[in-house]
Amino acid sequence: MINAESTRWVANVPVATVWTEPGKVRDIDAFGTGEKTDINKWIKAMSPEESMDLVSSNRVQTQLLYGEPVLIDEVVDGWAKICAVWQPSKKDERGYPGWVPLAQLKEVDALSEAGFARVIADKAQLWTEDFKPLGVAPFNAMLPVKEVGEFVRVQTPGGDAFIMGEQVELAPSVDRIAKGSGMDVAQLAAQFLELPYFWGGMSSYGFDCSGFSYNLLKANGVIIPRDATDQAEAGLEIDKDDESVWQIGDLLFFAYEEGKGRLHHVGIYFGNGLMIHSPTPGKAVEIIELAGTVHEKELCAVRRFTENGEADF
The missing domain is CATH 3.90.1720.10 (endopeptidase domain like (from Nostoc punctiforme))
Structure with missing residues (x-):
């Protein structure tokens, strides 16, 4: 379990898929379940029948975006039973439940004082301090802000990173994003x-x-x-x-x-x-x-x- 006062567990890949149970994973799903994921390759690898089977066999619950926080209830054989706290559900009052490979999660400092940077681009490149590519954050990912400028310094599971200011919108919290029509x-x-x-x-x-x-x-x-x-x-x-x-x-x-x-x-x-x-x-x-x-x-x-x-x- 996490220490809610000082640390939290977050998704450590661009998109982490939440499964109904570990036994629902198939060989074809390797691109979505490894320590490094490639959602594009996963989608392309599946036949129409295998894609439909995700639905008909009740394999997948939901997904987490990079940096999205979770509660961990237990860990079994490399899998974490979690609740996605930003995704309301009747299945669990704490958030949407399911199973995620533990390798796709990471414990980080619980930062929120400066708010969050929400990705408004389709996908945004994250950069290290010496301007090397660190990874990609998809649309609607929200990362804690550490410094605001032309490039916004954010906390990521891979350490501090920079993201172009025009690719994000600042928000105090997930429930205080600017209202739209x-x-x-x-x-x-x-x-x-x-x-x-x-x-x-x-x-x-x-x-x-x-x-x-x-x-x-x-x-x-x-x-x-x-x-x-x-x-x-x-x-x-x-x-x-x-x-x-x-x-x-x-x-x-x-x-x-x-x-x-x-x-x-x-x-x-x-x-x-x-x-x-x-x-x-x-x-x-x-x-x-x-x-x-x-x-x-x-x-x-x-x-x-x-x-x-x-x-x-």
Whole structure:
């Protein structure tokens, strides 16, 4: 267990995948489970069937971004049972639970006095003090700030590093990111068009549907639950049967059996009858018309987290 007063455990790779249990890992997943990861190679290595198997066999829970803190409950055979404290979930009131290779975590000093630098670029290069490449931080990664300038000095699991000031936004904490509007949410979402879907994905290497909505809201100052089923019970309820009251940036939820069965998908309303979403394995972030699609029949809820150009809380 960590000492919450002086140190914390954080992700030590650009993206650490959180598994339902260690036994769910397959040979093909080596690029995502080693001490060094390569998400791009992992995605390319998987066949469509192997990618879908991440979903159908309930292998992956979520992902952690570089520097994201976790609580460790226990360590078994090189695997850590963790809670992702920045990802709200009904599965555990402390944060999203699951298993991560211990080699992908590192204990660091618990710094927060100067706030955090949140990566706003798709991916940002980190540099050592003598200007050598240290690693890459993906979109929405948040690293403790040590010094602000043209290059921001941040704490990373690999030691102090510098990141270009224009590639980050400063925030006091994860729950005090600058607020954005529903239009901001939609415009930012469009920057990820054609990014491949990835089950459990929480990064600019690949999102799943609820990872996409979670990260777009987080980037605009609103922390929502990690999973779509929990997201559908949060925010402000909007009449799903009256499209005229929907606003750009609202979240649209979909369930089997024409909206009466199990909830299985979430997208972001793009205005004018359009939705932007990360659909399913084998596909990529896209904007679609709702009319005439299965989504039109399966719509089960609309929730609002931003309103009138500003977040509603």
